[in-house]
């Protein structure tokens with residue numbers, strides 16, 4: 272049965288039907304309801320977000336014989352002419368295929384003539400940034416003195432390529448990418464109307480793949496529907512078979528391998544993924560965003576940032592409880608390094624395999640099961656020797672210098688209670704870490720006493736002077752096996768200092784060594800502000816991830832020798 276492509280069939284016919292661009296459609300509707308409109312509009316935004324649809328609705332609304340509060344009626348003769356593409360007065364030009372000056376010249380000549388069957392002539396120029404310079408100049412001439420019966424709607428995905436002279440003559444509207452949830456909800460509506468049975472998980476997988484564009488989402492849904500046999504419920508597996516993304520199940524299997532520190536199992540899962548045709552770079556990126564999801568589940572309010580169906584959320588919550596937030600932070604950063612390595616290598620599979628082995632060889636949780644005795648017996652993994660040349664360059668070197676992966680530093684600060692099962696002793700413990708009221712071990716007391724010497728040490732290093740005021744904000748708050756945890760105040764300055772020191776924990780370790788102090792691995796944390804948990808904690812963690820994964824993080828950790 273031949274049927275119209277979904278995205279054509281489902282094209283919105285009124286402003287109200289346009290999904291996720293209320294800031295644009297409300298303004299347009301209000302202006303049109305009051306008969307206020309301009310002669311040149313510029314619609315900017317990513318592909319598939321509704322620019323051309325809105326241009327067509329605008330064309331109908333200004334020409335409609337019975338407009339209703341700025342919306343076209345979609346029933347009058349004008350609306351019907353435009354809707355069916357039969358009107359001579361709505362002219363669509365695709366600049367991507369009509370780059371020439373001839374088309375614009377032609378436009379310039381004809382623009383003078385009054386419309387034949389409508390009130391206004393509407394020129395919709397799609398991908399306007401593709402016009403050649405002479406074409407832009409010709410267009411500019413027209414925009415400078417537009418005839419009263421003409422309206423231009425210019426649409427572009429790359430507004431910076433549109434000359435300022437053109438932009439300044441247009442009223443600009445910015446279209447936004449849609450959230451995964453907005454897309455999924457719309458897909459559910461469309462599916463119901465067409466009688467497709469699609470699971471929520473499958474819809475979310477499609478929505479995620481569409482990356483904010485409704486048109487792409489509808490095309491993908493079309494493909495998935497065509498792939499599955501008729502009459503059968505379309506599952507996540509169907510969607511993934513078409514989309515080529517790794518299924519959550521595979522990630523859950525990887526999580527389990529990592530939690531059990533079982534590299535063999537992880538490599539088996541990788542093998543399956545490779546055989547399913549999964550692209551390795553995409554896999555690493557997906558795994559990163561998977562760990563990010565887990566991380567967000569550990570911070571208050573973080574869940575709201577996840578566009579996931581409830582069923583998936585429930586599964587992920589369970590998994591997240593088995594990971595330490597410091598491990599997840601480290602893993603995200605580490606995978607960024609792996610992704611970077613994939614650019615350079617001729618053997619991507621090997622790089623990913625080595626990466627997985629490393630993920631599995633690092634304890635994912637500080638204390639294993641939440642019920643484990645809180646004896647502080649956890650010992651951080653020894654810093655691993657640099658791998659064979661290939662692995663430890665650039666960003667990955669950063670990953671190697673990351674906080675003791677799995678170190679419990681996050682428990683006192685960034686990670687708030689409430690999302691993980693915590694025994695009463697765990698709560699008591701994080702309080703103790705923050706305020707350190709309990710008996711301080713002689714080792715820790717010694718470090719606290721020696722701390723001014725560390726500050727002094729940096730003050731006297733010409734090349735590391737800037738570290739002194741940062742280190743001065745820290746207090747040794749805890750010893751975890753061989754790891755010394757430095758606490759920073761939960762103020763903006765404290766957080767900044769913490770970030771900077773965190774990138775240079777090797778320097779602090781070197782300082783301890785030079786001063787003849789006990790050799791500890793160093794990690795950092797933000798202290799809790801008294802008893803009140805900071806509601807902004809979640810967002811702060813997100814920022815941290817962004818900073819650490821983002822480019823421009825200084826990589827140099829070498830002490831001046």
Ligand SMILES: [Zn+2]
Pocket residue numbers: 334335336337338343344345346347348349350351
């Ligand atoms: Zn109408």
